[in-house]
Amino acid sequence: xxxxxxxxxYNLVKQCQCFVTTSAKQEKKFKWIEPMGTDTxxxxxxxxTKTKVPLILRKxxxxxxxxxxxxxxxSAHIGHAITYIRSDFLRRILSEYFKVHTIMLxxxxxxxxxxxxxxxxxxxxxxxxxxxxxxxxxxxxELLNVTMPHLNCKVTEYIPQIIQFIINxxxxxxxxxxxxxxxxxxxxxxxxxxxxxLPFTDCNHSDKRSSLDFALWKASKDxxxxxxxxxxxxxxxxxxxxSAMASAVFxxxxxxxxxxxxxxxxxxxxxxxxxxxxxxxxQWVNYWLHCGHLCLKDNIKMSKSLQNTISIKKFLEKYxxxxxxxxxLLSHYRNDIIYSxxxxxxxxxxxxxxxxFINECNNYLTDQINTGDVDEASLIHNLQETKSIVHMALANxxxxxxxxxxxxxxxxxxxxxLFQNNSTHNNKGKTAIAAVSVYISNILSIFGFTRSKFTIxxxxxxxxxxxxxxxxxxxRNRVLEQKQKDExxxxxxxxxxxxxxxxxxxxxxRKGLSTWDYHKVT
Numbered sequence: 001x002x003x004x005x006x007x008x009x010y011n012l013v014k015q016c017q018c019f020v021t022t023s024a025k026q027e028k029k030f031k032w033i034e035p036m037g038t039d040t041x042x043x044x045x046x047x048x049t050k051t052k053v054p055l056i057l058r059k060x061x062x063x064x065x066x067x068x069x070x071x072x073x074x075s076a077h078i079g080h081a082i083t084y085i086r087s088d089f090l091r092r093i094l095s096e097y098f099k100v101h102t103i104m105l106x107x108x109x110x111x112x113x114x115x116x117x118x119x120x121x122x123x124x125x126x127x128x129x130x131x132x133x134x135x136x137x138x139x140x141x142e143l144l145n146v147t148m149p150h151l152n153c154k155v156t157e158y159i160p161q162i163i164q165f166i167i168n169x170x171x172x173x174x175x176x177x178x179x180x181x182x183x184x185x186x187x188x189x190x191x192x193x194x195x196x197x198l199p200f201t202d203c204n205h206s207d208k209r210s211s212l213d214f215a216l217w218k219a220s221k222d223x224x225x226x227x228x229x230x231x232x233x234x235x236x237x238x239x240x241x242x243s244a245m246a247s248a249v250f251x252x253x254x255x256x257x258x259x260x261x262x263x264x265x266x267x268x269x270x271x272x273x274x275x276x277x278x279x280x281x282x283q284w285v286n287y288w289l290h291c292g293h294l295c296l297k298d299n300i301k302m303s304k305s306l307q308n309t310i311s312i313k314k315f316l317e318k319y320x321x322x323x324x325x326x327x328x329l330l331s332h333y334r335n336d337i338i339y340s341x342x343x344x345x346x347x348x349x350x351x352x353x354x355x356x357f358i359n360e361c362n363n364y365l366t367d368q369i370n371t372g373d374v375d376e377a378s379l380i381h382n383l384q385e386t387k388s389i390v391h392m393a394l395a396n397x398x399x400x401x402x403x404x405x406x407x408x409x410x411x412x413x414x415x416x417x418l419f420q421n422n423s424t425h426n427n428k429g430k431t432a433i434a435a436v437s438v439y440i441s442n443i444l445s446i447f448g449f450t451r452s453k454f455t456i457x458x459x460x461x462x463x464x465x466x467x468x469x470x471x472x473x474x475x476r477n478r479v480l481e482q483k484q485k486d487e488x489x490x491x492x493x494x495x496x497x498x499x500x501x502x503x504x505x506x507x508x509x510r511k512g513l514s515t516w517d518y519h520k521v522t
Contacts, residue, residue: 079302181219361437374429
C-alpha cells in the first residue's frame, strides 16, 4: 500500500479510537469491471486491482474526466499546486500526445465549514469570500500554466441536483436521518463499500448507525447558511457534491476521476458508493487517478493546518512555473515528492540544461558555434530510440520520470557532438540537430512548459539589463578618464545603447552614471 494511503488508513482507526485486526470476512476482493470500447494502448494503475490495466475508452478518441477542485476558503500553496500540475500534464499527454479528446470537469467547493468559519472571522458573506479565493485560485493556475477545465461546477449552483440525488438514494433505502437531523448514507446497505481502501471494523457513533456512515445533508446550525430540503434546512455534505455535479454533466459513468492521494479515502470511496447506489450500477468511475503529496522532511505533508506551507506567489518570486513543473515530472505522479532546497535546485538545473541545449542548437544552426562533429546518421538513430523510450514510458502509467531521463540522455549525446573539438569542422549534421531540437521542444510543450522560459524569464530581464548597463558604464567611464580616448570602445558603447533602444530599453548617461528604463517600441 502507498505510504500516504497507509497513513490515511490508520488515521481512520485513530478517529474511531479503536484498533481491530482485519477479519477474514473483511478481506473482500472487489472486481474491477473492464469497460467495453477501444483500447488506447495505455496502461493505468488501478487502485482496486492494485495492478496496471488497459485504458479503454467507451467512445473512441473521447474521454470524460472529473477532478476534485479546491475548497475556496484560503490561498492555494505549492502543495495544492502539485496535484493540479500533475493532473494537467497527464491531461496534456492524453490530449496532445495520444490525441484523445479529453473533456475535464472540475468541482469547486464554495460552501463548507471552513468557508463559513473564515467568512465569519472576516465579517463578510460566505459568497464574497469563496468568490475571492476562487478567482485567486484560477489566477494562480494561470501563472503555473495549468489548463483551465472545460467546465467548473460550484456546489451552490447545484443544490437542486444535490437534493434530488439524495432523494433518489433515500428511495433505494441507502440513506437515513440521524439523531442530529442530518441525512447519512448507510454504508452497511451497500455491500461493495471499501473498493478503494477497505476500512477497519467501524466503531459506535452517537448520531449514526455506523461511524463509517457519512453525511449527505448536514442539518443547519445557528447563523449558518442553509437551503430548504425535504429533511429541513441544511446544506450538502462534502462527498455528495462531487457525485451530483459529475453525474449531472457526465451521466452514470465517468472514464477518469482524479485528485490527491488523501482523497482516496474517505472522499472517493464515498463518492463511488453513493453514486453506484444512485445510478443502480456496479461501477461509477472506470479509472481512478491519485497524485502523491508534496511533503517536507520526515515525510510530513505540506498543509495549512501544520503551518508549513509555501504560497504559490512566494515560490514564483524565486523560481519559475517551469521549475515547479519539472519537479513534478522528475517523479512518478503517484509518488510523494519530498521537498527541499536540493530537490528544487535539481529541478532547476534540469530545466536550465534543456533550455541551454535548445539555445546551443539554435547557435549551431545559425553558424555561431564553430566546433562540433555531428554524426548525422548516429544522432538520428539515437533520436528514434529516444522517441520509442518516451512513448513506452508515457503509455506505461504516464512515467514522465523515465521520459525525462531519455530526453536528457539524448541531450548528452548531442552535446558531445556539438562541442567535440575538430580542426576539420565542416558544419554538417544540421538536419539531425534541428530534428533533435524540435522534438525536445515539442515534448516539453506537451508537458506544459511555457515557451517564454526557453528565451528569457520576464523577472530575470531586469537583472540582465542592469548587469549589462553597469558593465557598459564601467567601460565608458574608463575610456572617458583617459587622455587619449579609445574611439572604438566609445563607438561600441554608443552602438550598444542604440541596440538596446530598438529592444525597448532607453539608456541615459549622466555624469559618469548610466541609468535605464523601458519605453514603447514603435
